[in-house]
Amino acid sequence: MSKSRTLTAAEIEAFGAEVDAIKKRHLADVGEKDANYIRKVEKAVRYTEIAGRGLLMAGIFPPAFIAGTALLGVSKILDNMELGHNVMHGQYDFMQDPRFSGQTFEWDTWCTADNWRYSHNFMHHTYTNVLGKDHDIGYGVLRIFPEQKWEPRFLANPVLAVLLAVFFENLLALQTLELEKLVSGEKTWKQIREQAKPTVKKGFRQVAKDYVFFPLLAGPFFLPVLAGNFIANIMRNLWTFTIIFCGHFTEDSEVFALETLDNETRGQWYLRQMRGSANLTGGKLFHIMSGNLSHQIEHHLFPEVPAHRYAEMSVEMQEIAQRYGQNYNKASLFKQFGTVVGRILRHSLPSSPKKAPVVLAKLDSATLAKAA
Amino acid sequence: MSSQFKLPSFISRTVQAVVTPAVLDFWAAELGFDARIERTMSRVVARWMETPDTVTLVLKPNKNFRGFSAGQHVNLTVEIDGVRHTRSYSFSEAPAATGLVAITIKKVPNGRVSSHLVDKVVVGDTIELGQAFGDMTFSAGAPEKMLFLAAGSGVTPLMSLLRQLVAEGMNRDVVFMYWVRTRQDLIFGKELKALAEQYPNFRLQPVYELEPELEAGELSGRPSREQLGSVVQDLCKRSVYVCGPTGFMNAVQALVADDALAFHAEAFSPPVFVPSTSTGIAKLFLSKSNRTLEVPEGMPLLDALEAQGIKPQSGCRMGICNTCACGKASGVTRNLLNNELSVDANASLRICVNAAIGDITLDL
Numbered sequence: 250m251s252k253s254r255t256l257t258a259a260e261i262e263a264f265g266a267e268v269d270a271i272k273k274r275h276l277a278d279v280g281e282k283d284a285n286y287i288r289k290v291e292k293a294v295r296y297t298e299i300a301g302r303g304l305l306m307a308g309i310f311p312p313a314f315i316a317g318t319a320l321l322g323v324s325k326i327l328d329n330m331e332l333g334h335n336v337m338h339g340q341y342d343f344m345q346d347p348r349f350s351g352q353t354f355e356w357d358t359w360c361t362a363d364n365w366r367y368s369h370n371f372m373h374h375t376y377t378n379v380l381g382k383d384h385d386i387g388y389g390v391l392r393i394f395p396e397q398k399w400e401p402r403f404l405a406n407p408v409l410a411v412l413l414a415v416f417f418e419n420l421l422a423l424q425t426l427e428l429e430k431l432v433s434g435e436k437t438w439k440q441i442r443e444q445a446k447p448t449v450k451k452g453f454r455q456v457a458k459d460y461v462f463f464p465l466l467a468g469p470f471f472l473p474v475l476a477g478n479f480i481a482n483i484m485r486n487l488w489t490f491t492i493i494f495c496g497h498f499t500e501d502s503e504v505f506a507l508e509t510l511d512n513e514t515r516g517q518w519y520l521r522q523m524r525g526s527a528n529l530t531g532g533k534l535f536h537i538m539s540g541n542l543s544h545q546i547e548h549h550l551f552p553e554v555p556a557h558r559y560a561e562m563s564v565e566m567q568e569i570a571q572r573y574g575q576n577y578n579k580a581s582l583f584k585q586f587g588t589v590v591g592r593i594l595r596h597s598l599p600s601s602p603k604k605a606p607v608v609l610a611k612l613d614s615a616t617l618a619k620a621a
Numbered sequence: 622m623s624s625q626f627k628l629p630s631f632i633s634r635t636v637q638a639v640v641t642p643a644v645l646d647f648w649a650a651e652l653g654f655d656a657r658i659e660r661t662m663s664r665v666v667a668r669w670m671e672t673p674d675t676v677t678l679v680l681k682p683n684k685n686f687r688g689f690s691a692g693q694h695v696n697l698t699v700e701i702d703g704v705r706h707t708r709s710y711s712f713s714e715a716p717a718a719t720g721l722v723a724i725t726i727k728k729v730p731n732g733r734v735s736s737h738l739v740d741k742v743v744v745g746d747t748i749e750l751g752q753a754f755g756d757m758t759f760s761a762g763a764p765e766k767m768l769f770l771a772a773g774s775g776v777t778p779l780m781s782l783l784r785q786l787v788a789e790g791m792n793r794d795v796v797f798m799y800w801v802r803t804r805q806d807l808i809f810g811k812e813l814k815a816l817a818e819q820y821p822n823f824r825l826q827p828v829y830e831l832e833p834e835l836e837a838g839e840l841s842g843r844p845s846r847e848q849l850g851s852v853v854q855d856l857c858k859r860s861v862y863v864c865g866p867t868g869f870m871n872a873v874q875a876l877v878a879d880d881a882l883a884f885h886a887e888a889f890s891p892p893v894f895v896p897s898t899s900t901g902i903a904k905l906f907l908s909k910s911n912r913t914l915e916v917p918e919g920m921p922l923l924d925a926l927e928a929q930g931i932k933p934q935s936g937c938r939m940g941i942c943n944t945c946a947c948g949k950a951s952g953v954t955r956n957l958l959n960n961e962l963s964v965d966a967n968a969s970l971r972i973c974v975n976a977a978i979g980d981i982t983l984d985l
Contacts, residue, residue, distance in 0.1 A: 280702050458639035
């Protein structure tokens with residue numbers, strides 16, 4: 250059963266208005282503080298990268314190898330999460346600086362920024378946890394919720410999940426191609442090949458950078474650099490997979506039926522975002538390393554607000570959620586990820602939902618008008 | 622530091638293929654270089670006040686700056702409270718062999734950027750530039766006889782043209798009429814007067830709006846036929862160059878454009894749009910962000926987008942600098958400056974001066 254009380258249409262709109270008020274207050278305050286913050290993050294990305302790559306040049310000495318790999322991994326994580334992901338949401342567009350423009354930013358991963366802006370910013374954020382619409386539910390290969398129809402292929406859930414975690418950046422880049430549509434015949438090979446061109450080009454550049462250019466730069470110490478770069482990429486993959494899977498697939502995360510989108514109001518949209526997302530508790534450094542996706546609820550409510558503000562906003566959101574009798578899903582990374590693993594294992598086998606997917610409020614327009 | 626810092630091209634090409642320009646630019650900035658892969662940065666190397674509210678900044682651009690012609694403008698970007706702002710300003714000097722450029726800025730009441738440039742910018746600061754643009758130049762050769770009409774800070778591009786003529790030996794006939802409020806608002810007053818004394822073929826005519834006591838040879842009042850006639854008798858032989866606020870420009874255009882040999886003008890204040898009679902709502906589809914918005918027909922698209930919280934890149938907001946230009950895939954737009962309709966797809970629509978007529982699709 251849902252841990253959240255069923256709200257009336259009027260309550261949902263009142264809830265939405267309160268959430269809107271938080272957003273407006275923070276957006277009005279956005280300015281120099283936020284600009285300085287993201288520049289500090291960029292600095293951290295660049296300095297850890299150069300330090301990591303520098304140390305790896307001396308990677309035949311084990312301490313340099315370990316420190317270099319770790320620093321490069323941290324750099325890639327920060328680049329993808331606190332810098333790239335947030336910048337590409339347009340959180341720092343207010344600066345009018347092409348360096349931090351959501352439209353032009355490019356990041357250190359296989360997935361092209363353009364594909365990401367479509368599959369993530371638009372598809373996932375608009376249709377969060379709506380079955381049949383949000384491609385991030387299982388990424389087309391995993392069965393996470395009992396509401397997804399079971400097929401024998403899902404027996405491979407655990408194996409595929411491990412593969413997805415290890416090669417997250419590469420598979421995420423493929424996600425935008427929706428390869429499963431090839432199986433179902435909705436797309437032809439030719440279409441896929443055409444669509445894949447920018448991704449292949451980006452992937453080629455990434456490989457050239459991490460596995461050819463920098464190793465060659467080290468001359469005779471080619472191998473440690475190559476190995477360090479590989480491990481750093483995998484580090485980043487495992488970490489982003491873990492954080493992202495905790496965002497929407499924990500035990501208490503809810504999925505929604507397609508009908509919930511019919512005439513969905515702003516209030517319902519906010520409510521769906523909150524009930525479909527899960528937060529992770531932890532310290533400041535942990536929040537930064539997760540790109541503040543540890544505040545997944547706030548990120549989904551306020552994707553355009555600079556993410557370093559989520560911690561503060563989450564205090565306000567918890568108070569609102571409590572007043573409206575809504576579950577505010579938060580726990581430690583260890584606990585939340587445990588339930589994610591549980592889901593991946595459990596739903597590889599046939600399972601049936603205990604309840605129908607949520608439809609927040611199916612209302613005729615007259616009731617809606619009254620509620621508004 | 623040196624903007625001539627350069628690597629052999631095959632090395633820089635390889636490096637740029639794997640390390641993005643953004644990263645290279647970051648390190649250039651960290652190390653204190655003004656060199657950038659693509660962006661045009663400049664360093665303030667000198668500044669002085671021309672009048673109590675007007676400053677001249679001398680800038681040293683990096684090698685990405687492709688130079689300019691006298692009379693052109695440039696987009697200048699500064700950061701104020703974490704937000705970058707872009708405005709167009711005229712060059713006030715003629716091009717020089719040193720590669721330095723000078724921009725003269727008058728503080729506008731409540732003008733965020735002009736106040737920042739006049740009050741806050743110091744020697745050593747970095748300012749980003751665009752490339753020079755503008756058609757009021759001597760690219761086809763300077764005419765034999767000219768009449769310069771300047772108002773307020775509109776003097777800057779005309780000063781640039783005049784300095785170009787002086788650099789080439791001042792062998793042209795120029796009458797320079799300059800409208801300002803009071804004597805102390807005369808920008809470049811000393812230099813203009815000195816030039817008038819030095820060259821018999823250069824005549825300066827200051828005109829004051831609010832100066833209580835006039836000296837010999839000074840005039841007062843707004844532009845009129847009588848006033849112009851008392852200064853210039855051979856208008857039909859002169860090419861006229863005008864720069865000032867839109868109202869001033871329109872006024873002098875009506876007075877001289879028909880009689881002058883040629884007429885060139887640059888406005889520096891936002892234009893007054895042709896009022897729209899349409900009250901309809903247009904559907905605006907933004908193809909890159911996959912959003913559909915409803916905007917009032919007749920409203921500049923840039924304003925309409927900003928009203929809905931979308932902030933596309935923008936600059937001059939008067940249809941000049943091209944910063945806001947984006948592709949229009951389909952639909953009809955009206956250019957609010959000349960009221961012309963555009964029905965074709967357009968690779969770069971200046972959304973600050975165009976409004977939707979019916980539903981349109983933009984590549985935003």
